Amino acid sequence: MAAVEAASVDKVGLELQAILGDRVSRSQSVRDHHGKDESWHHPIAPDIVVFPHSTEEVAAIVKICAEHGTPVIPFGAGTSLEGHVIADRGGVCIDLMQMDQVLAVNAEDLDCRVQPGVTRKQLNSYLRDMGLFFPIDPGANASIGGMTATRASGTNAVRYGTMRENVLALTVVLSDGRIIKTSRRARKSAAGYDLTRLFVGSEGTLGVITEITLRLYGIPESITSAVVSFPDLKSAVDSVISTIQMGIPIARIELLDKLQVQACNSYSGLGLAEQPTLFLEFHGTTAGAEEQAKLVGEISGEFGGSDFQWTGQLEERNKLWEARHNAAYAAQSLRPGCQLWATDVCVPISRLADCIMETQADLEGSYLQAPLVGHVGDGNFHLTLLIDPEKPEELEEANRINDRLVMRALAMEGTCTGEHGIGSGKMKFLQAEHGDAVAAMRTLKLAFDPQNIMNPGKIISL
Numbered sequence: 001m002a003a004v005e006a007a008s009v010d011k012v013g014l015e016l017q018a019i020l021g022d023r024v025s026r027s028q029s030v031r032d033h034h035g036k037d038e039s040w041h042h043p044i045a046p047d048i049v050v051f052p053h054s055t056e057e058v059a060a061i062v063k064i065c066a067e068h069g070t071p072v073i074p075f076g077a078g079t080s081l082e083g084h085v086i087a088d089r090g091g092v093c094i095d096l097m098q099m100d101q102v103l104a105v106n107a108e109d110l111d112c113r114v115q116p117g118v119t120r121k122q123l124n125s126y127l128r129d130m131g132l133f134f135p136i137d138p139g140a141n142a143s144i145g146g147m148t149a150t151r152a153s154g155t156n157a158v159r160y161g162t163m164r165e166n167v168l169a170l171t172v173v174l175s176d177g178r179i180i181k182t183s184r185r186a187r188k189s190a191a192g193y194d195l196t197r198l199f200v201g202s203e204g205t206l207g208v209i210t211e212i213t214l215r216l217y218g219i220p221e222s223i224t225s226a227v228v229s230f231p232d233l234k235s236a237v238d239s240v241i242s243t244i245q246m247g248i249p250i251a252r253i254e255l256l257d258k259l260q261v262q263a264c265n266s267y268s269g270l271g272l273a274e275q276p277t278l279f280l281e282f283h284g285t286t287a288g289a290e291e292q293a294k295l296v297g298e299i300s301g302e303f304g305g306s307d308f309q310w311t312g313q314l315e316e317r318n319k320l321w322e323a324r325h326n327a328a329y330a331a332q333s334l335r336p337g338c339q340l341w342a343t344d345v346c347v348p349i350s351r352l353a354d355c356i357m358e359t360q361a362d363l364e365g366s367y368l369q370a371p372l373v374g375h376v377g378d379g380n381f382h383l384t385l386l387i388d389p390e391k392p393e394e395l396e397e398a399n400r401i402n403d404r405l406v407m408r409a410l411a412m413e414g415t416c417t418g419e420h421g422i423g424s425g426k427m428k429f430l431q432a433e434h435g436d437a438v439a440a441m442r443t444l445k446l447a448f449d450p451q452n453i454m455n456p457g458k459i460i461s462l
């Protein structure tokens, strides 16, 4: 599909202005801001950016775009990492961040309904006084719409699942402007095709999500965090595998390699031993959380873990997790001015040690720095390759490392991405991972979006 012609852009712009007034922008700075994510991927600005306030406005916008065959790119907080929001065919970017209302909280049913521009931090502030929380926690303060669209997860997924498990229903504007609801508030339903799961992870390629019904949880009586360091990476990973295989209901279990610990020490002032380290968290009753912490302390001791320190103090816990959430920026500070090529894979837990050790051996042969962190309780880990994208040789080297990482994970029955998604950056791996199923995905894409206007050039190549 070619980029949109200037005359058509002008026409679409005027029609959008008629319904949205000054919530339509063609200014260069606004467009530039909406043509990039937080990764190294080369930005490409959309032609027009719009800021709707309601599902009906989104429907009217999409209808106009459909009539002109103009690409539509939904946009949340812009924190994705695989070139998800790049407008490589121009078009209209729908910024959903002004749709930021919590519409309903049903405390007795442990669910809520929100607009897509609500961020995860905003939602948790809103819920705190009710004794409730929403656990999905990508490091960034992403929007709930973007998290739904990327099937995000994060540090808590080992206990609470990903967006896949925690979205109950959606309101979606389809590519012709029709509005549908995918499900109701019931915890279970066996009624028809599961469209909710189809749209979770669809990355804006099937429709625009305008309302999300989420599962909520009671804030646990006790939350305890711990840190433990290991003599080498393998011991740390083996201790994780053992913890998971014993069925301990751990809430967070995060691995940082030595380089990442060095980065966090200097960026977040942690003062940890510069060794492979696990950050952990336990949720439950006071006695339950303490018992979990003691058990995991014993397991890590068996694998050479030393100096197992745990705390229930809010301030200390916050410092630890703040440092974990800033791990990518800490990594970036190892090479000032660099950009991040953040890649993630996920493997069955029994293959995690092999996958991480082979990856580490591979990195030893490279001149690029690449700290390793991971939500390892799920078998999911990330490399943050620190690159200068203006240097083609560094891009090529990062590309080769990424290719080998993905192929290694696939050979171990894993996936090319546990949580960041496909965007444009990982499209080339979809066939290797899914084989003939990609043709079925293409059929679905065309059924929902026959003109290929919804975030074209992402996930599926047509």
Ligand SMILES: Cc1cc2nc3c(=O)[nH]c(=O)nc-3n(C[C@H](O)[C@H](O)[C@H](O)COP(=O)(O)OP(=O)(O)OC[C@H]3O[C@@H](n4cnc5c(N)ncnc54)[C@H](O)[C@@H]3O)c2cc1C
Pocket: 037, 038, 073, 074, 075, 076, 077, 078, 079, 080, 081, 084, 085, 096, 116, 137, 138, 139, 140, 142, 143, 144, 145, 146, 147, 148, 149, 150, 151, 152, 153, 154, 155, 203, 204, 205, 207, 208, 209, 210, 325, 328, 329, 419, 420, 455, 458
């Ligand atoms: C420092 C850092 C750490 C991160 N850690 C994690 C992590 O631990 N786990 C994880 O899963 N991710 C992580 N990410 C990636 C990112 O935060 C997630 O992918 C997040 O879900 C993106 O949300 P967003 O609001 O920024 O979406 P955007 O980047 O704005 O959009 C992402 C995609 O969703 C689509 N989209 C957005 N809103 C809608 C909507 N309402 N309807 C339809 N489509 C829509 C867009 O078109 C795009 O394809 C991290 C990113 C950074 C920068």
